Amino acid sequence: MDLRRRHFLTLAAAALSAPALPARAAATGGTEKVILDWYRLILELVRHTATYSPPVAARAFGYLGVIAWEAQAAARGYPSLAGQVNGLPPRPNDRMARDPAVVMQGALTAGVRALFGNTGPTGQRAMNAMQKRLDALVGGRAADLAKGGEIAAHVLAWAEGDGGADVQNLGFPDGYEPSNLPGAWVPTSDIRLQQAPLLPEWGHVRPMAMADGMACTLTPPPPYDETPGSAFHAEAMEVYETSKTLTDEQKIIARFWSDDPMLSPTPPGHWISILIEIAARDALPAERLADALARLGMAQNDAFIACWQSKYEYNLIRPVTYIRRLIDPKWQTLLITPPFPEYPSGHSTMSGASAEVLTAIFGDGFTFDDATHADDGLPVRHFASFRAAAQEAAISRLYGGIHYRAAIERGLDQGACVAQHALRLKTL
Amino acid sequence: MKWLPLLLVATPVLAQEPAVPQFRAEPAAVAHRFSGEWTFMVGGGVAAFDCSGDGKPELVMAGGTAPAALFRNDSTEGALRFTPIPAGVEMTDVAGAYALDIDADAVTDLVLLRVGENVVLRGLGNCRFERANEAWGLQGGDAWTTAFAATWEAGAPWPTLAFGNYINRAEEAFPWGSCTENWLLRPDGRRFAAPIPLTPSYCALSMLFTDWNRSGQPALRVSNDREYYKGGQEQLWHVAPATPPRLYSEAEGWQRLRIWGMGIAGADLDGDRYPEYFLTSMADNKLQHLKAPGPGALPQYDDTAWARGVTAHRPYTGGDPRPSTAWHPAFADVNNDGFTDLFVAKGNVWEMPDFAEQDPNNLLLQGADGTFTEAGDRAGVASGLQARGAAVVDLNADGRLDLVVVNRNGPAEIWRNAGPGGHWVAIDPLQEGAPNRNAINGWVELRAAGRVQRQEVTVGGGHAGGTFAPLHFGLGAANQAEARVIWPDGTEGPWQPVPVDTVTQIRR
Numbered sequence: 059m060d061l062r063r064r065h066f067l068t069l070a071a072a073a074l075s076a077p078a079l080p081a082r083a084a085a086t087g088g089t090e091k092v093i094l095d096w097y098r099l100i101l102e103l104v105r106h107t108a109t110y111s112p113p114v115a116a117r118a119f120g121y122l123g124v125i126a127w128e129a130q131a132a133a134r135g136y137p138s139l140a141g142q143v144n145g146l147p148p149r150p151n152d153r154m155a156r157d158p159a160v161v162m163q164g165a166l167t168a169g170v171r172a173l174f175g176n177t178g179p180t181g182q183r184a185m186n187a188m189q190k191r192l193d194a195l196v197g198g199r200a201a202d203l204a205k206g207g208e209i210a211a212h213v214l215a216w217a218e219g220d221g222g223a224d225v226q227n228l229g230f231p232d233g234y235e236p237s238n239l240p241g242a243w244v245p246t247s248d249i250r251l252q253q254a255p256l257l258p259e260w261g262h263v264r265p266m267a268m269a270d271g272m273a274c275t276l277t278p279p280p281p282y283d284e285t286p287g288s289a290f291h292a293e294a295m296e297v298y299e300t301s302k303t304l305t306d307e308q309k310i311i312a313r314f315w316s317d318d319p320m321l322s323p324t325p326p327g328h329w330i331s332i333l334i335e336i337a338a339r340d341a342l343p344a345e346r347l348a349d350a351l352a353r354l355g356m357a358q359n360d361a362f363i364a365c366w367q368s369k370y371e372y373n374l375i376r377p378v379t380y381i382r383r384l385i386d387p388k389w390q391t392l393l394i395t396p397p398f399p400e401y402p403s404g405h406s407t408m409s410g411a412s413a414e415v416l417t418a419i420f421g422d423g424f425t426f427d428d429a430t431h432a433d434d435g436l437p438v439r440h441f442a443s444f445r446a447a448a449q450e451a452a453i454s455r456l457y458g459g460i461h462y463r464a465a466i467e468r469g470l471d472q473g474a475c476v477a478q479h480a481l482r483l484k485t486l
Numbered sequence: 487m488k489w490l491p492l493l494l495v496a497t498p499v500l501a502q503e504p505a506v507p508q509f510r511a512e513p514a515a516v517a518h519r520f521s522g523e524w525t526f527m528v529g530g531g532v533a534a535f536d537c538s539g540d541g542k543p544e545l546v547m548a549g550g551t552a553p554a555a556l557f558r559n560d561s562t563e564g565a566l567r568f569t570p571i572p573a574g575v576e577m578t579d580v581a582g583a584y585a586l587d588i589d590a591d592a593v594t595d596l597v598l599l600r601v602g603e604n605v606v607l608r609g610l611g612n613c614r615f616e617r618a619n620e621a622w623g624l625q626g627g628d629a630w631t632t633a634f635a636a637t638w639e640a641g642a643p644w645p646t647l648a649f650g651n652y653i654n655r656a657e658e659a660f661p662w663g664s665c666t667e668n669w670l671l672r673p674d675g676r677r678f679a680a681p682i683p684l685t686p687s688y689c690a691l692s693m694l695f696t697d698w699n700r701s702g703q704p705a706l707r708v709s710n711d712r713e714y715y716k717g718g719q720e721q722l723w724h725v726a727p728a729t730p731p732r733l734y735s736e737a738e739g740w741q742r743l744r745i746w747g748m749g750i751a752g753a754d755l756d757g758d759r760y761p762e763y764f765l766t767s768m769a770d771n772k773l774q775h776l777k778a779p780g781p782g783a784l785p786q787y788d789d790t791a792w793a794r795g796v797t798a799h800r801p802y803t804g805g806d807p808r809p810s811t812a813w814h815p816a817f818a819d820v821n822n823d824g825f826t827d828l829f830v831a832k833g834n835v836w837e838m839p840d841f842a843e844q845d846p847n848n849l850l851l852q853g854a855d856g857t858f859t860e861a862g863d864r865a866g867v868a869s870g871l872q873a874r875g876a877a878v879v880d881l882n883a884d885g886r887l888d889l890v891v892v893n894r895n896g897p898a899e900i901w902r903n904a905g906p907g908g909h910w911v912a913i914d915p916l917q918e919g920a921p922n923r924n925a926i927n928g929w930v931e932l933r934a935a936g937r938v939q940r941q942e943v944t945v946g947g948g949h950a951g952g953t954f955a956p957l958h959f960g961l962g963a964a965n966q967a968e969a970r971v972i973w974p975d976g977t978e979g980p981w982q983p984v985p986v987d988t989v990t991q992i993r994r
Contacts, residue, residue, distance in 0.1 A: 099659060102660065106662060107840075108768070108809075109840050176838070178836070178838050179523075179527055179835060180524070180653075180713070184659050184661065187659040225840075226807075227807060228809060228840060232807070248792050249799075250769075250792060250797045250800075251769055321712060321744055433663050433717065436717075
């Protein structure tokens with residue numbers, strides 16, 4: 059599974075010297091374009107669909123990745139994930155020698171339309187335009203499009219039963235009563251909907267590759283303590299003092315990984331963006347791309363489930379609440395504090411999982427540029443490895459004033475644990 | 487016996503409850519629809535202004551794919567009645583409309599915001615208009631225009647116009663991040679010069695020239711739709727005479743805010759001389775209060791929407807629990823009790839299942855303690871249609887503010903305010919012979935019962951439409967009042983008694 063960078067550079071050079079694709083795309087090249095174009099749109103749909111908070115986005119990336127892989131598997135004879143991931147039954151026997159690009163187009167069209175059926179009018183219009191554009195590109199038999207649709211329907215039927223399909227009130231439950239215990243999370247936002255925490259039951263959603271939400275549990279954070287000099291107080295002081303001495307570089311890092319819902323593709327979308335940038339740059343073959351998207355998406359989905367299980371197990375107070383209560387009533391965070399408990403850091407868990415998956419696929423020391431937020435005016439950042447990127451994403455939450463160090467470090471560990479479950483699956 | 491202390495606690499609150507005005511729906515008063523699909527999911531503005539000279543405002547309503555229309559006001563003091571008449575506004579693709587007197591000829595002109603070329607119409611009198619783009623040198627562009635504001639810069643013979651533009655409508659698969667340039671059109675003598683791009687532009691849905699810091703120099707507030715911009719935020723522009731416009735920066739205190747900005751309304755709610763701003767959004771409406779009012783104030787605001795009870799974040803009646811979508815906001819004293827109230831037009835964008843489908847308009851009544859109470863259902867204006875633009879204006883000259891709402895793909899609605907309500911005055915400031923005849927960006931102050939109310943005279947804001955009419959003040963039980971005008975150049979006019987329950991023109 060360890061594809062070295064030299065291999066991709068060779069492919070990229072070959073692609074550059076190849077003639078333009080004919081009107082009806084070559085099988086594999088067309089498949090790659092279908093995947094990449096849909097995923098570019100998916101990143102926009104995640105950003106512009108109101109229910110797509112990070113856990114919900116990760117769930118979509120998980121199922122879309124599985125759909126992409128199953129489409130490749132069906133058309134090219136690779137192993138299916140049915141029987142490997144939790145609760146996905148096998149499909150009826152597939153006949154081989156289908157056009158992979160057309161099957162992929164049928165599958166992703168159906169998958170995206172289903173998972174983003176609740177997006178707004180502009181998203182609906184964009185999905186129509188994308189379908190039309192890619193239908194024209196791949197041409198192909200209606201039967202292959204239909205087969206792709208069947209594959210997607212099979213995965214979507216599986217998705218319906220995971221406990222995460224129905225997101226009401228943008229994920230903020232009615233009637234939530236915050237705990238009165240010292241050290242417990244309390245709302246940090248002036249937005250009325252956010253007086254309840256986001257998706258408190260998400261830890262019970264069925265994972266894909268992990269057995270359940272308890273598969274990667276954490277040790278407790280430092281015990282809540284208001285005493286100066288205590289471990290907890292010291293962690294809060296670190297957040298506070300760091301905020302007072304932030305360098306410009308640290309501020310950029312915090313904003314680069316802020317990945318706010320509705321203003322970005324969210325943290326899991328950020329890592330999907332990294333993957334598709336690499337895939338486009340290095341002309342990653344379709345089967346490798348589909349495999350990577352499936353593993354990455356499943357790991358992200360499971361990372362949020364594990365993380366949310368821990369968040370609501372420990373229900374920990376955010377730095378902004380603790381620091382204003384005990385250290386500095388006027389303290390301001392650089393980033394907006396997310397509306398849910400602190401421990402562990404969701405971005406850290408998810409980034410840890412993403413980095414482990416991508417490291418397993420592309421190798422350690424794989425360098426890349428991350429231009430996810432270039433359109434938003436943020437700089438392109440260069441990373442020496444996926445793990446380096448994950449570590450930066452994690453520490454960005456401390457720079458932003460929204461997490462203590464324990465949540466960051468143990469979040470990364472939790473993510474690494476989660477990733478192993480996705481990496482055990484058999485595909486190529 | 488547990489009920490007794492509850493009653494004792496509740497009694498003072500009940501005593502402060504504002505009077506709820508009764509709005510009578512008048513479905514036969516006007517027949518109009520704002521229709522269209524994607525390019526008319528926003529817009530749907532209405533301009534209210536008197537062009538017949540009888541003191542009662544006519545209405546120009548955007549029509550989207552249907553023609554815009556002017557409705558002559560044939561209302562009596564009782565029933566409201568409007569008659570469509572040929573006026574020169576009957577063109578398609580109109581998203582919004584604002585009235586103002588551009589050439590200071592005492593005849594109101596019109597600006598029509600369109601998906602396509604914007605059109606300025608010169609008023610000919612008696613509610614007739616003619617196209618003036620060429621005569622006035624106004625470049626109408628070819629954008630999806632969704633916002634407008636005007637001011638008169640010091641020494642300028644004509645107004646400076648700001649046009650806010652939305653998405654590049656040619657973009658289908660990736661329209662996000664395609665916000666097109668907003669424009670500032672300054673006068674060049676008695677014509678308009680070439681547009682000055684207001685870049686970066688972030689898909690404006692409302693613009694307002696407003697003297698936010700009482701410096702005498704209005705700035706341009708722009709509310710932007712985060713759905714479509716990348717790297718964007720709300721904006722405040724310096725627009726100083728003979729100087730290129732420039733954004734307020736973080737170094738000047740500007741604080742980044744990113745919302746689904748759809749409408750702006752300003753009012754000095756707390757009597758500190760500085761306006762608060764209500765910004766409409768989706769479940770995230772803001773009521774901004776200047777953090778440190780006073781000379782040298784920084785453009786930094788606290789969000790007081792929750793504290794004052796105007797979050798209006800979900801339907802309050804009808805049983806739909808999903809979040810709300812807010813469009814045109816308007817501050818106005820609808821019960822004439824001397825405290826400014828807030829109307830918010832509500833409606834789903836377009837089959838967005840995560841947001842309320844039945845999304846009633848809000849009528850939030852301000853009490854003496856500065857908090858607001860929802861009364862839309864009790865007042866009778868809780869329509870579940872897809873509201874967009876609106877006007878809160880006295881349509882039948884009875885001293886009570888009525889309500890017009892333009893609905894997308896539905897009939898426009900009109901309600902007559904049947905009271906109860908207290909005394910009132912309306913002030914019409916006039917600079918006879920001056921370019922800025924209607925004292926735009928001046929202030930009217932009214933003193934009654936020991937309190938001073940004040941309103942800024944503006945052209946712009948709301949959602950795609952505005953009211954161009956005398957400024958209305960409720961007086962409650964007070965039957966005496968004084969008023970003065972702080973003219974746009976900063977000159978403070980004298981306090982002068984004004985008769986109650988009538989419109990008074992204050993001339994300079």
